[in-house]
Amino acid sequence: MKIKKVTIADIANExxxxxxLVSLVLNGKGDSTSINKNTQQKVINKAKELKYIPNQVARGLRMGKTKTLGLLVADISNPFFARITRTIEHYAEKEGYSLIVCSSDEDKDREIRLINMLLNRQVDGIIMTSTLDNPDIIIQLVADKVPMVLMDRYFEGVETNYVGVDNRDASKNAIKHFIKNGHTNIGLITLTPGYISSLMDRKQGYIDAMYEADLTITEKNFLEIDYENLKNKDYSTIKSFITNSKPTSIFTTNNSIAIGCMEVLRKLKLSIPEDISLITFDDVELFKFTSPALSSIAQPIEDIGKQTVSIILEQLKTGNLINKRKVLNTKLIIRDS
Amino acid sequence: MKIKKVTIADIANExxxxxxLVSLVLNGKGDSTSINKNTQQKVINKAKELKYIPNQVARGLRMGKTKTLGLLVADISNPFFARITRTIEHYAEKEGYSLIVCSSDEDKDREIRLINMLLNRQVDGIIMTSTLDNPDIIIQLVADKVPMVLMDRYFEGVETNYVGVDNRDASKNAIKHFIKNGHTNIGLITLTPGYISSLMDRKQGYIDAMYEADLTITEKNFLEIDYENLKNKDYSTIKSFITNSKPTSIFTTNNSIAIGCMEVLRKLKLSIPEDISLITFDDVELFKFTSPALSSIAQPIEDIGKQTVSIILEQLKTGNLINKRKVLNTKLIIRDS
DNA sequence: ACACAAAACTAAATCGTTTTAGCAACATAT
DNA sequence: ATATGTTGCTAAAACGATTTAGTTTTGTGT
Structure with missing residues (x-):
């Protein structure tokens, strides 16, 4: 049934x-351990002949490293994370690392399970966008010296690596753009788990801008939508928010919310930007072609992935935990909305 | 530096x-091997106390299975694959399987390297959208009894599992729609590696429809664009195709090409559908909101993922290779383009 | 008090690698 | 002739689990 796999012992026996000796040769240590060139070639040939495939699992057990990174994102099907994953894969591969990818679905318990799964599997490091409200587990990981980088979301007071953007400033600029264009009733739609740092900062940026412009903010300016509802395309709360608060402009804190918003506006026969203006965090390639083309805050996805990998690799190479924070720049892209 | 990990031996010693005994208890085999309830509880408590984390790598080595699946897609940042990945993750997780995800980038050599990487890592099975022109490696995998499912793309004459859609029929229907609306000069834009089955079938569906309608086809009807150019957003060939062939309607064989096409049409100041109609394979959520809303062929992504996992799990459970072909239905969504 | 079964537990092999510590043979230098 | 070094190779331990094939202890019936 199961085909017997060729091992190093088979080569040795033959x-x-x-x-x-076989192991030494196959790991390129033949010269440094003064193994006869001839013998070396024989081993290499025989390995090829028998189609030897090294067993990374055995290797991982012996060496205590798996050359695997855990990548925990909120939702791999979200284009933002999908694109980040691609760049992370790209840079990780260069150094021989593979990725175990998983989605937390913005579910705390699920995230904890997944972190444990990754630890079970002995990944050499973890890259994650955490959705936890309580960073105890993260703190534990730091204490256990697990190489780690937080991406997109950090925790106040937790000493570990972080790569993300200046969410607060970016949002502030977007709102200032609204204000400059004469808006005073500006709505903000964000996600319910109120403790995700990136989302909190985006909200804070909104508040900053409003405050600076002496505009009043009340509860009616804010809507928080459940991730679950968003996922199930249940946009009813957005609908009632818009009909009740009647904002002249809306800022959404991520791309999925923006899509929900467009859906609702269309249903309500409200047009953008005539009736309501819209700017969203996260740029998606197709926003350029939507009707109207959506204004958005673009994150430097390529760079986020690159920096993230570079930090985690530095930890793996030196064996020391480091504590870096990279805050990258965003770009406010004003289109027609 | 590196914190010593708690092992089964630590628990046993304490x-x-x-x-x-510890192993037995922790694997829930305590009762069946008649281990004292009291002792069992002690072990469980101690494991919790020491924060024991089972080492999946050691387990994998001993048991010969890693509870890991390899998922090889063309490009994880493409929404089509990202969404499929999400559903595969979902169904795989239910049975305790994790995913090593990688992107071939439509590069044959890269794909071969990645397949070997997955085998190295002793994945229990491989799910892939292969970009190979020569299926020798796939045939070898079948011979080696590696559990496998081809997704989206199959190989003529290779006896293994496949999950996908009826590309030929779906395309034919799309083209028929064009023809019904009076188009006779219908362009087809597809990807260069001409041997990807799904793309070949989509082209064939085009030919079928044209043939049935007694419309002539020449080389001027077809454009093949390099994946590399597409990735780099170099759309020059699309531009010259449109200006030279002057089609009144265009069928693109995937979502990235459609986006490139919209970009070019915009640059050429040609409007859809007044100047040129457009239908594309693959539906993306935002197509609903593009200007104009793009007509497309939607694949049953959820079902593709579900069936794929179900087939690979059946192989893993029974230990027998099976040979299933699931051809699922698509939906032609006619919007405004 | 003795046999016999069931309950409770364990030593050691095993999975496929890497690596440490060392052996044997031969060459070179003193 | 003896020490010293180099070349070429290997046995065995280790990584952390699972599992086979036991052994020892306890309990029950006669």
Whole structure:
């Protein structure tokens, strides 16, 4: 049934040499351990002949490293995370690392399970966008010296690596753009788990801008929508928010909310930007082609991925935990909305 | 530097019992091997106390299975694959499987390297959208009894599992729609690696429809664009295709090409559908909101993922290779383009 | 008090690698 | 002739689990 796999022992037996020798040669340590060139070639040939495939699992057990990184995102099907994943894969691969990818679905318990799964699997490091409200587990990971980078979301007071953007400033600029264009009733729609740092900062940026412009903010300016509802495309709360608060402009804190918002506006036969203006965090390629083209805050996705990998690799190479914070720049793209 | 990890031996030592006992208890085999309830509880408590985390790598080595699946897609940042990945993750997780995700980038050599990487890592099975022109490696995998499912793309004459859609029929219907609306000069834009089955079938569906309607087809009806150019947003070939062939309608064989096409049409100041109609394979959520809303062929993404996992799990459970072909239905969504 | 079964537990092998510590043979230098 | 070094190789331990094939202890019936 199951085909017997070729091991180092098979090669050793066929050539009547020791496993040690085979291992040494196959790991390129033949020269430094003064193994006969001839013998080396024989081993290499035999390995090829038998189609030897090294067993990374055995290797991982012995060496205590798996050359695997855990990547925990909120939702891999969200284009923002999908694109980040692609760049992370790209840079990780260069150094021989593979990725175990998983989605927390913005569910705290699920995230904890997944972190444990990744630890079970002995990943060499974890990259994550955490949705936890309580960073105890993260603190534990730091204490256990697990190489880690928080992406997109950090925790106040937790000493670990972080790569993200200046959410507060970016949002502030977007809102200032609204204000400059004469808006005073500006709505903000964000996600319910109120403790996600990136989302909190985006909200704070909104508040900053409003405050600076001496505009009043009340509860009627804010809507928080459940991730679950968003996922199920249940946009009823958005609908009632818009009909009740009647904002002249809306800022959404991520791309999925923006899509929900467009859906609702269309249903309500409200047009953008005539009736309501819209700016959203996260740029998606197609926003350029939506009707109207959506204004958005673009994150430097390529760079986020690159920096993230670079930090985690530095930890893996040096063996020391480091504590870096990279705050990258966003770009406010004003289109027609 | 590196914190010593708690092993089964630590628990055994602290309680002065054997490793065997600990292992048995922790695997829920305590009752069936008649281990004292009291002892069992002690082991469980101690494991919790020491924060024992089972080492999946050691487990994988001993048991010969890693509870990991390899998922090889063309490009994880493409929404089509990102969404499929999400559903595969979902169904795989239910049975305790994690995913090593990687992107071939439509590059044959890269794909071969990635397949070997997955085998190295002893994944229990491989799900892939292969971009190979020569299926020798796939045939070898079948011979080696590696559990596998081809997704989206199959190989003629290779006896293995496949989950996908009826590309030929779906495309044919789309083209028929064009023809019904009076189009005779219908362009088709597809990807260069001409041997990807799904893309070939989509082209064939086009030919079928044209043939049935007695419309002539020449080379001027077709454009193949390099994946590399598409990735780099170099749309020059699309531009010259449109200006030279002057089609009144265009069928694109995937979502990225459609986006490139919209970009070019915009640059050429040609409007959809007045100057040129457009239908594309693959539906993306935002197509609903593009200007104009893009007509498309939607694949049953949820179902593709579900069936794929179900087939690979069946193989893993029974230990037998099976040979299933699931051809699912698409939906032609006619919007305004 | 003795046999016999059931309950409770364990030593050691195993999975496929890497690596430490060392052996044997031969060459070179003193 | 003896020490010293180099070349070429290997045995065995280790990584952390699971599992086979036991052994020992306890309980029950006669």
């Amino acid at each position: 050539l009547s040499v020791s496993k040690t | 309680l002065s019992v054997s490793k065997t």
